[in-house]
Amino acid sequence: MEKFSNFNGLVAPIDRANVDTDAIIPKQFLKSIKRTGFGPNLFDEWRYLDKGEPGMPCENRPLNSDFVLNQNRYNGASILLTQKNFGCGSSREHAPWAIKDFGFRVLIAPSFADIFYNNCFKNGLLPIVLDDTIINDLFESVYGTPGFELSIDLENQVIQLSNGESISFDIDIYKKFCLMNGLDEIGQTMEKKEKIQLFEQQHKKLNPWTFEDLVI
Amino acid sequence: MGAKTLYDKLWESHLVHEDKNGNALLYIDRQLIHEVTSPQAFEGLRQANRKPWRASANLAVADHNIPTKNRDQGIADPVSALQVETLVNNCESFGVPYIPMDDGRQGIVHVVGPEQGATLPGMTIVCGDSHTATHGALGALAFGIGTSEVEHGLVTQCLIQTKSKNMRVKVDGQLQKGVTAKDLVLEIIKKIGTAGGTGHTIEFAGRAIESMSIEERMTVCNMAIEAGARAGLIAVDQKTIEYVNGRPFAPKGGMWEKAVLYWQTLSSDSDATFDKEVVFDAANIKPQITWGTSPEMGINVGEPIPKMGKDGIENALDYMGINDGGSLSDYPLDKIFIGSCTNSRIEDLRAAAEIVKGQKVADTIKLAMVVPGSGEVKNQAESEGLDKIFVEAGFEWRDPGCSMCLAMNADRLDPGERCASTSNRNFEGRQGQGGRTHLVSPIMAAAAAIHGHFVDVREIIGND
Numbered sequence: 001m002e003k004f005s006n007f008n009g010l011v012a013p014i015d016r017a018n019v020d021t022d023a024i025i026p027k028q029f030l031k032s033i034k035r036t037g038f039g040p041n042l043f044d045e046w047r048y049l050d051k052g053e054p055g056m057p058c059e060n061r062p063l064n065s066d067f068v069l070n071q072n073r074y075n076g077a078s079i080l081l082t083q084k085n086f087g088c089g090s091s092r093e094h095a096p097w098a099i100k101d102f103g104f105r106v107l108i109a110p111s112f113a114d115i116f117y118n119n120c121f122k123n124g125l126l127p128i129v130l131d132d133t134i135i136n137d138l139f140e141s142v143y144g145t146p147g148f149e150l151s152i153d154l155e156n157q158v159i160q161l162s163n164g165e166s167i168s169f170d171i172d173i174y175k176k177f178c179l180m181n182g183l184d185e186i187g188q189t190m191e192k193k194e195k196i197q198l199f200e201q202q203h204k205k206l207n208p209w210t211f212e213d214l215v216i
Numbered sequence: 217m218g219a220k221t222l223y224d225k226l227w228e229s230h231l232v233h234e235d236k237n238g239n240a241l242l243y244i245d246r247q248l249i250h251e252v253t254s255p256q257a258f259e260g261l262r263q264a265n266r267k268p269w270r271a272s273a274n275l276a277v278a279d280h281n282i283p284t285k286n287r288d289q290g291i292a293d294p295v296s297a298l299q300v301e302t303l304v305n306n307c308e309s310f311g312v313p314y315i316p317m318d319d320g321r322q323g324i325v326h327v328v329g330p331e332q333g334a335t336l337p338g339m340t341i342v343c344g345d346s347h348t349a350t351h352g353a354l355g356a357l358a359f360g361i362g363t364s365e366v367e368h369g370l371v372t373q374c375l376i377q378t379k380s381k382n383m384r385v386k387v388d389g390q391l392q393k394g395v396t397a398k399d400l401v402l403e404i405i406k407k408i409g410t411a412g413g414t415g416h417t418i419e420f421a422g423r424a425i426e427s428m429s430i431e432e433r434m435t436v437c438n439m440a441i442e443a444g445a446r447a448g449l450i451a452v453d454q455k456t457i458e459y460v461n462g463r464p465f466a467p468k469g470g471m472w473e474k475a476v477l478y479w480q481t482l483s484s485d486s487d488a489t490f491d492k493e494v495v496f497d498a499a500n501i502k503p504q505i506t507w508g509t510s511p512e513m514g515i516n517v518g519e520p521i522p523k524m525g526k527d528g529i530e531n532a533l534d535y536m537g538i539n540d541g542g543s544l545s546d547y548p549l550d551k552i553f554i555g556s557c558t559n560s561r562i563e564d565l566r567a568a569a570e571i572v573k574g575q576k577v578a579d580t581i582k583l584a585m586v587v588p589g590s591g592e593v594k595n596q597a598e599s600e601g602l603d604k605i606f607v608e609a610g611f612e613w614r615d616p617g618c619s620m621c622l623a624m625n626a627d628r629l630d631p632g633e634r635c636a637s638t639s640n641r642n643f644e645g646r647q648g649q650g651g652r653t654h655l656v657s658p659i660m661a662a663a664a665a666i667h668g669h670f671v672d673v674r675e676i677i678g679n680d
Contacts, residue, residue, distance in 0.1 A: 016531070018410055018510050022643045027624045031281065031295040033255035033302050035363075045645045054295050085411040085444065089643060090622075091346040092253065093362035114380075114414055114446050115346060115360050122364035172378065174239040185364070186266070189372045192233055192241060196269075196374055199232040199243055206229075209467035209475045210245045210339055213272035214313040 002124045003182035008151045009078030009105065012069055013142045019082060020089035021116060025098040029054055038094055039101030043069065073146050079106045081138055086127075087116025096123045106152050108159075110135050121175045124182065126154060128169045154180060219485035221382045222449050223417040226357035226482075230340045232374055242377045245339040247369045248325045249276035249312065251303040252624070253344030257367035258306035269373035271311040275334045278303055278317055279324045280624045284587050284614035287317065296625065310370075323590020323616040326350040326557035330434065331592055333463025337452045337479040342369055347557045347640065349440040353433035354460065355452035355482040357417075360441060380446065381491040383416035384484075387424035389498040394674035396567070397432035398559060398638065398657035400424065400496075401439040402504035406514040408494055413445030416492060419484060420450050424498035430459040431561045438558045439640050442511040451483035503673055505544055506642045506655040508532035513642070515544070517660070517672045535644055536652050537632065544654070545670045548580050550633040552611075552665040553647070554658050555587030556621035559638035562596050564658040569602040571662035571676060577610035578668030585612040585627070587619040611665070623648045636664040 029041045031054055040058035047069060049062040063070045069077070080099070086109045087095060096119045099107070107120065107127045120127045130138075141161075142148045151160035154176060159167040178185060189196075204211050220228075232241040254276070261267070268274065281296035291297035300317065307314035315321050321332060326347050329335040335351045341358035342348060344366040351358035365375055385404055391397075405412070418440050425433065433450045440448025450456075457476055460466050467475045502516035509532045515521065524530060524540045533540055538547060554560070554568050565588065577584045586606050588594035594616055597603055603613045620627040621639035629635050629651025638661050642653040656664070663673040 020510075020641075020643045022622075022641070022646050026645055026649070027622050030252050030624065031293075031299050033259070033299055035256045035259075045649055051649050085414070088410055088444065089346065089441075089641060091344060091360035091362055093256075093344075093364060096362075111411060111414060113411070113444065115362060115441075119362035119364065122362060172239070173237050174235065174376075185376060186260075186264070186368050186371050189241060189368065189374060189376065193372075195233055196241070196243070196372065200373070203230075203243060207245075207338065207475075207478070209471050210336065211273075212465065212467065214275050214334060214465055215272075216313045216315055216319075 001182040001184060004105070004124055004126060004154055004179040006151070006153050006155070007078070007105065008149055010074065010076055011079045011081050011142050011148050011150055012074040012077035013139055014068060014080060014082040015139055017083040018085045018088055021087055021092050021095040022089055024087070024095040025092065026052070028052070030092060030094050035097055036101060038098035039103070042098040042102040043067070076103070078103055079108065079150055079152070080104050081135070081142060082107065082109045083135070084110040086112050088113040091115045093119045093122070096120050096125050100125055108135070108138065121179060122185070124179065126152065126179060128159070130167065130169060134167060219487040219489070221484040221488045221490065222355065222419055222451055222482060223357065223380070223382055224488070226338065226340065227379055229338070230357070238378050240377050240379065241374045242340060243374055244342055244369050245273065246334060246341045247274045247366070248329050248341065248343035248348070249274055249366070250280055250325050250343070250345060251278045251299045252280045253363050254306065254366055255299065255302045256363045257370060258310065260367040261310065261370060266371045268310050268312065268370045272313060273373065274312045274370065275329065276303060276307050276312050277315040277322055277325050277328050280618045280622065282317055282617045283625055284617050284619050284627055287615050292626070320591040320595065323593065324557045324560065324618055326438065327560060327589030327593065330354060331463070331590055333460060333466035336460060336466065336475070337456055338482055342375065346441045347438050349446065349448045350434050350438040350557055352437040352440065352447050352449040353430060354456055355450065355479065357447055357449070359446040380417045381415055383413055383418045383445065383492040384490040385418055385420050385494050385496065387420065387422040387496045387498050389424060390427060391424055391498045391501060394659065394677045395501050395503055396657040396659065397428055397435040399504045400498065400501055401436045402506065402511065402514050402655060403501045404496065405439065405443045405511050406504070408443055410442060410510055410512045411444040413440060413443040416445050417447040417449060418443065418445040420448060425450060426453065429563060430455055431563045434561065435558055439511070442640055452479045503657060503660050505660065505670055507536065507538060507544055509535055509642055509644050511640070511642060511655060517670065547634060548669055549636050549664055550582050551629060551635040552581060552584035552661055553587070553620045553635055553637040553639065554585070554661050555589070555619050556639035557589065557618070558640045559658050560587060560589030560593065562593050564638065565593065565597050565602050566600070568658040568662040569605045571659050571673065572609045572611070572666065573605050575609055575666045577665045580668040581665055583612065584610060584665045585614055585620070587614045588616050590616045620647050622646060636661045636670065
């Protein structure tokens with residue numbers, strides 16, 4: 001996984017609560033057997049006026065000019081500011097894949113749905129949880145300041161505003177470590193292979209019925 | 217040693233390792249696999265030259281993409297066909313047990329697992345699907361995961377997790393006639409909200425839950441995720457044990473006796489404390505209908521559609537094409553969908569058939585369909601003659617799969633179409649772009665099919 005390093009990025013706002021993963025990446029695109037290429041279909045039903053299908057080139061599709069990500073001022077945004085319970089619904093990792101593929105690196109919201117939140121870290125995306133009042137202030141700043149950017153300093157867990165203010169945020173130390181070092185979690189876990197084997201032997205003694213092979 | 221909740225017990229019995237920051241390695245007993253969220257995980261194994269830790273601890277079945285009619289002709293959509301084919305090939309290459317599409321046991325992964333006894337009490341169960349919470353109805357710790365975790369689980373038989381908080385939803389009293397497990401869970405979501413259980417594992421308890429069948433409990437746990445909780449749980453009781461007994465993959469003989477002794481310990485200690493508790497009185501719960509685009513946007517049958525001015529309501533009313541303050545019964549329905557991992561089990565079909573029997577689907581309904589949750593549910597229903605009741609009334613009787621719950625196959629709503637659906641999500645576009653979904657119980661959907669619009673099913677039952 002790519003290492004997450006400090007960066008400065010343009011902020012785009014989606015001022016809506018409970019944005020679900022069906023909205024982030026509609027079901028027809030889940031038929032892909034790849035991890036990449038979902039970016040052009042991020043928020044497909046909000047972004048385009050026609051119905052998107054897998055394999056359809058998106059360059060000439062009619063855009064919904066009302067949708068925030070279609071506005072020129074948010075071109076090249078890499079930080080998404082949004083509202084509570086972002087990423088609710090289906091567990092599809094295609095949602096963070098699409099967000100990352102589109103170019104976002106950081107998501108800021110008052111809360112995220114659990115599965116989505118976890119999925120972000122597996123893909124080098126940083127979800128940041130901030131208080132409602134701070135989020136609302138940030139929305140005002142984004143709307144009022146064309147080209148509004150934020151600097152993200154993951155190591156120090158600080159968001160730097162251009163006016164000199166800063167906002168600190170919490171993050172689980174292990175998740176931060178993996179993100180900063182671009183670590184492969186499977187590799188990390190396999191370092192504990194002996195521990196797992198030991199546990200498994202005990203577990204098998206206590207619950208032998210869970211070790212019966214499933215024979216179809 | 218303090219008193220423990222059921223979740224504490226399940227967690228601790230699977231804990232391989234925990235660091236000082238609370239990051240734990242949790243042993244996974246069973247992984248269920250389907251075609252949509254697994255191809256990239258298997259590809260990851262291939263690229264890193266890794267093998268499954270214990271291939272036979274997994275069970276795969278295709279459900280999301282597959283057609284629900286003319287199945288003998290294969291999958292018409294080449295993209296869907298490739299995805300299912302990829303699953304078949306991956307299972308073969310990595311030795312993962314797979315139930316083929318033409319096998320009588322095929323069905324929705326969350327229906328098949330418990331039905332085959334692949335889901336057992338006390339297990340940790342994961343699947344790349346958020347409705348994995350369903351299996352908690354049997355006293356298993358079951359939750360949905362992303363594809364990276366599918367891969368991690370395959371390779372290490374473990375997942376890196378942090379422990380959730382404990383939440384209990386206690387439902388006292390008894391549900392009234394015509395009010396179902398689906399209505400109960402929709403009421404709970406309406407009250408606590410779609411993020412009400414975020415960061416928590418919800419244990420459902422109380423008399424109303426105790427008096428439910430295992431299938432009803434699955435309906436309740438299934439939608440725990442719609443309340444934000446990754447896992448829903450219900451304590452093991454005699455009904456759980458009877459349900460599991462004799463299932464194909466359930467333990468037998470001496471092993472069975474031993475398992476039962478253990479399973480009987482799977483409930484929260486009476487003095488266990490919960491981080492959060494909500495109490496409901498089942499007697500006050502009415503049949504529910506969702507009016508909006510989030511499962512929390514529900515009303516009692518007969519109640520007016522909420523007034524504008526509340527957070528986010530405007531978008532939802534607009535998308536759903538309804539007026540605030542009006543009655544949902546005034547809007548004609550186009551399609552009826554009885555199915556999904558929430559409500560496609562035999563008891564759901566029996567209850568719906570009871571309402572439909574001797575009646576006709578209203579002329580204004582373009583399509584009314586019943587999609588059994590599995591081949592076994594389908595066979596059982598046919599042996600009871602339920603298929604004939606549905607077909608004579610004008611329903612289509614289909615083959616098992618996820619179908620119009622998420623419309624990845626050919627079953628879907630066209631733009632603007634309004635559907636009474638027994639599924640779990642009413643998100644924009646969920647059942648087809650521009651489609652309008654109202655979530656209801658199977659009997660409310662059946663009654664709506666007959667009348668062409670929503671009615672209070674209690675009045676129909678009352679007239680019997």
